[in-house]
Amino acid sequence: MARAATTSDAFNAIAEPQRRDILVLLRGGERPVTELARDLGMTQPQASKHLRVLREVGLVKVREAGKQRLYGLDARGLRPIHEWVGGFERFWNESFDRLDDYVRELKQAGQEGPDHGDDEQ
Amino acid sequence: MARAATTSDAFNAIAEPQRRDILVLLRGGERPVTELARDLGMTQPQASKHLRVLREVGLVKVREAGKQRLYGLDARGLRPIHEWVGGFERFWNESFDRLDDYVRELKQAGQEGPDHGDDEQ
DNA sequence: TTGACGCATGCCGATATAGGCATACGATGA
DNA sequence: TCATCGTATGCCTATATCGGCATGCGTCAA
Numbered sequence: 001m002a003r004a005a006t007t008s009d010a011f012n013a014i015a016e017p018q019r020r021d022i023l024v025l026l027r028g029g030e031r032p033v034t035e036l037a038r039d040l041g042m043t044q045p046q047a048s049k050h051l052r053v054l055r056e057v058g059l060v061k062v063r064e065a066g067k068q069r070l071y072g073l074d075a076r077g078l079r080p081i082h083e084w085v086g087g088f089e090r091f092w093n094e095s096f097d098r099l100d101d102y103v104r105e106l107k108q109a110g111q112e113g114p115d116h117g118d119d120e121q
Numbered sequence: 122m123a124r125a126a127t128t129s130d131a132f133n134a135i136a137e138p139q140r141r142d143i144l145v146l147l148r149g150g151e152r153p154v155t156e157l158a159r160d161l162g163m164t165q166p167q168a169s170k171h172l173r174v175l176r177e178v179g180l181v182k183v184r185e186a187g188k189q190r191l192y193g194l195d196a197r198g199l200r201p202i203h204e205w206v207g208g209f210e211r212f213w214n215e216s217f218d219r220l221d222d223y224v225r226e227l228k229q230a231g232q233e234g235p236d237h238g239d240d241e242q
Numbered sequence: 243t244t245g246a247c248g249c250a251t252g253c254c255g256a257t258a259t260a261g262g263c264a265t266a267c268g269a270t271g272a
Numbered sequence: 273t274c275a276t277c278g279t280a281t282g283c284c285t286a287t288a289t290c291g292g293c294a295t296g297c298g299t300c301a302a
Contacts, residue, residue, distance in 0.1 A: 001257070002257035002258055003259075005258075006259070006260095043262075045263080066270075067269050068269095
């Protein structure tokens with residue numbers, strides 16, 4: 001096997017910096033391919049290809065407008081990511097040493113009696 | 122070129138589902154490699170390799186414990202991701218059609234001058 | 243020392259990405 | 273119809289991933 005397809009996931013799609021840049025730019029509203037390419041300093045084919053990936057994972061939508069194709073943001077696909085990552089919030093808020101303590105406490109609590117509940121996906 | 126290195130970014134590191142699983146499991150506390158491998162149904166070398174990537178991007182830390190090496194979570198690297206993705210929150214909260222309207226309003230406002238007042242949420 | 247265990251690596255193969263460049267295609271206007 | 277603009281694709285190369293398998297290495301117990 002190789003790496004998971006960039007189009008398999010929103011996770012994989014946004015792993016590419018340029019694609020992230022595109023999304024950010026798109027927050028400002030719909031844009032035609034060429035404009036995106038220009039603003040981000042990439043070639044038109046490059047932009048088109050990245051947009052294809054983003055389209056396939058559903059992070060952008062296209063709208064025909066005469067000769068142009070306007071790409072717009074569809075951020076809904078980012079929500080799951082935000083939630084997944086958010087599941088770690090308490091862990092980065094704790095300082096490191098204290099985090100270890102915290103974990104050890106959890107373990108003990110788990111062995112001794114009713115738990116504090118906290119787990120999985 | 123090829124794809125960005127998996128170790129170049131936390132973004133790239135968590136693009137791999139198995140690595141995400143490891144992180145989730147690690148929320149429960151430190152674990153030795155073999156246990157992780159067993160619980161996640163992967164081979165030991167596989168686990169080691171994924172842990173290496175996670176270690177290189179700083180999402181996990183290791184601690185020697187006799188024959189074992191205990192891997193623990195260091196979620197601090199996830200924070201930037203959470204923030205980046207969080208920058209799109211308002212966009213996935215809007216329904217799609219309304220989002221377009223919103224964007225159009227922004228554009229007009231930008232061209233005409235002082236706005237119509239009234240946006241988001 | 244020897245042996246078992248826990249883990250990290252090395253090597254190989256299959257796959258697919260991202261970039262560069264050329265080009266095909268649809269829409270618009272002359 | 274023809275030229276042109278705006279995009280999407282195709283092809284080629286270099287690179288690196290992930291998985292499988294074997295093996296190297298350090299630690300601990302006989």
